[in-house]
Amino acid sequence: MEDRVKQIKQQLSAHNYKLTPQREATVRVLLENEEDHLSAEDVYLLVKDKAPEIGLATVYRTLELLSDLQIIHKLNFGDGVTRYEFRAEGAEHHHHHLICLNCGTVDEIMEDLLGPIEVQVEREYDFQIIDHRLTFHGICHRCKGKVTDPKKLVGSKVT
Amino acid sequence: MEDRVKQIKQQLSAHNYKLTPQREATVRVLLENEEDHLSAEDVYLLVKDKAPEIGLATVYRTLELLSDLQIIHKLNFGDGVTRYEFRAEGAEHHHHHLICLNCGTVDEIMEDLLGPIEVQVEREYDFQIIDHRLTFHGICHRCKGKVTDPKKLVGSKVT
DNA sequence: ACACTATTAGATAATAATTATTTTAAAACC
DNA sequence: GGTTTTAAAATAATTATTATCTAATAGTGT
Numbered sequence: 001m002e003d004r005v006k007q008i009k010q011q012l013s014a015h016n017y018k019l020t021p022q023r024e025a026t027v028r029v030l031l032e033n034e035e036d037h038l039s040a041e042d043v044y045l046l047v048k049d050k051a052p053e054i055g056l057a058t059v060y061r062t063l064e065l066l067s068d069l070q071i072i073h074k075l076n077f078g079d080g081v082t083r084y085e086f087r088a089e090g091a092e093h094h095h096h097h098l099i100c101l102n103c104g105t106v107d108e109i110m111e112d113l114l115g116p117i118e119v120q121v122e123r124e125y126d127f128q129i130i131d132h133r134l135t136f137h138g139i140c141h142r143c144k145g146k147v148t149d150p151k152k153l154v155g156s157k158v159t
Numbered sequence: 160m161e162d163r164v165k166q167i168k169q170q171l172s173a174h175n176y177k178l179t180p181q182r183e184a185t186v187r188v189l190l191e192n193e194e195d196h197l198s199a200e201d202v203y204l205l206v207k208d209k210a211p212e213i214g215l216a217t218v219y220r221t222l223e224l225l226s227d228l229q230i231i232h233k234l235n236f237g238d239g240v241t242r243y244e245f246r247a248e249g250a251e252h253h254h255h256h257l258i259c260l261n262c263g264t265v266d267e268i269m270e271d272l273l274g275p276i277e278v279q280v281e282r283e284y285d286f287q288i289i290d291h292r293l294t295f296h297g298i299c300h301r302c303k304g305k306v307t308d309p310k311k312l313v314g315s316k317v318t
Numbered sequence: 319a320c321a322c323t324a325t326t327a328g329a330t331a332a333t334a335a336t337t338a339t340t341t342t343a344a345a346a347c348c
Numbered sequence: 349g350g351t352t353t354t355a356a357a358a359t360a361a362t363t364a365t366t367a368t369c370t371a372a373t374a375g376t377g378t
Contacts, residue, residue: 018345020355040336055357060336067315076237076318080365081335098286109280117272118295125268126300127257130309131317135292136277141285150289156226158290159235177374179326199364214328219365239336240364 004031011069025051026062030072030086037075037083037106077106077135078159094131100140101153107140163190170228184210185221189231189245196234196242196265236265236294237318253290259299260312266299 008027009019019027029046030038038046044059063084066072073094075083088095096109118129137158139147147153167186168178178186188205189197197205203218222243225231232253234242247254247269255268277288296317298306306312 016354018354020344022356041334053357055359057337057358058356061355064315064337070313074237074315074318076235078233078235082318098280098284100286101289107284107286109284113276113279117276120272121257121268121295125257125266126303127259127266127295128298128303128309129295130260130297131313132296133292133294133317136280136286136288137291138289139287144285144287150287154229154290156223156233158292159233159241175325177325179373181327212328214330216329216366217327220326223366 001028001031008066008071011071012065015069017065017069022047022051022054022058023062023065025054026059027066030066030084034086035108037077037085039081039083041081043084075133076159078157094133096134096136098136098138098140100143101137101150101157102139102143102147105140105142109134109136160187160190167225167230170230171224174228176224176228181206181210181213181217182221182224184213185218186225189225189243193245194267196236196244198240198242200240202243234292235318237316253292255293255295257295257297257299259302260296260309260316261298261302261306264299264301268293268295 005019005024005027009024012019012023025047026043028050029043033046036042040056040060040063043063044054044056047054047059063072067074067084070087072084073087075085075097077083077097077099093112093114095111096113098107098109099105100107114132114134118132121127122129137154139150139153164178164183164186168183171178171182184206185202187209188202192205195201199215199219199222202222203213203215206213206218222231226233226243229246231243232246234244234256236242236256236258252271252273254270255272257266257268258264259266273291273293277291280286281288296313298309298312
């Protein structure tokens with residue numbers, strides 16, 4: 001934990017940014033909730049415990065900054081809010097997500113899986129891939145059996 | 160074109176909805192711009208040429224309805240607007256997109272490509288896949304050579 | 319054709335997320 | 349220590365989308 005904070009501090013200062021107390025509090029909240037996919041509002045509420053005087057705009061600015069420096073990733077699950085998660089250290093690419101259409105839970109797929117497909121796409125479409133986003137929408141193991149007509153669930157929920 | 164309008168009319172009436180003049184105008188705009196990824200605002204402006212009295216709320220309602228009936232798909236490219244596109248007729252799954260980080264152009268990948276991966280994911284994660292979204296972010300063939308440091312482009316743009 | 323009922327549209331207000339602005343405070347640098 | 353720069357706070361503004369409420373329209377049965 002401390003190592004990672006220190007590392008982020010270095011990443012910031014490498015671009016002439018400082019790890020202010022507000023930024024540090026925000027980073028710590030993100031680190032402490034690494035498995036979740038927090039929205040700016042979520043982060044704001046959690047950060048307030050550590051630093052009650054912080055403003056929502058500061059949280060937004062910090063998240064934007066961390067995102068610019070590619071320390072965190074922005075995610076969009078189509079629910080109208082941007083979510084944030086730490087970029088896996090050293091990982092070339094982003095991992096993937098499983099979104100349950102029944103309960104809304106988001107699980108992670110930590111394998112890349114797309115390697116061969118990317119090679120094919122780069123060749124066929126003459127497109128240089130830098131990043132990707134892959135999300136599967138369906139029924140998670142917890143909801144299996146509870147859902148009678150899965151197709152009905154898709155509707156306008158998926159984006 | 161007329162066939163497709165007629166077909167949509169049937170899909171609507173199968174669920175007790177009518178193809179009102181406003182809805183028809185909206186559908187026609189979507190059909191005429193099938194290659195694009197229009198936002199609600201885009202659709203609204205285009206529909207106004209055909210039916211100047213239409214309201215923005217009606218366009219939103221119509222898009223939501225078409226989306227519920229799975230006649231169109233909602234898309235989210237992380238630019239803060241929901242975009243819409245026709246669902247390929249008879250296609251089991253959604254196709255994929257190539258987004259250029261330099262010029263913003265969105266190209267289509269019409270092949271599915273994910274078949275084997277889905278089988279693997281369903282088995283390994285005990286997750287029943289109903290739909291998916293796959294987007295590659297990078298440099299399109301048009302911008303190739305124009306971009307010196309592609310990695311720089313990622314930043315906070317990708318969600 | 320006519321009244322009746324339900325559906326849909328229009329207009330506009332409300333909401334919600336995010337961004338911009340303006341002022342104030344903190345830090346860094348001579 | 350005074351000055352310049354950088355970031356934060358507070359709040360206003362913007363933008364996309366949704367909700368509300370009334371009026372129009374279209375079927376339905378008589």
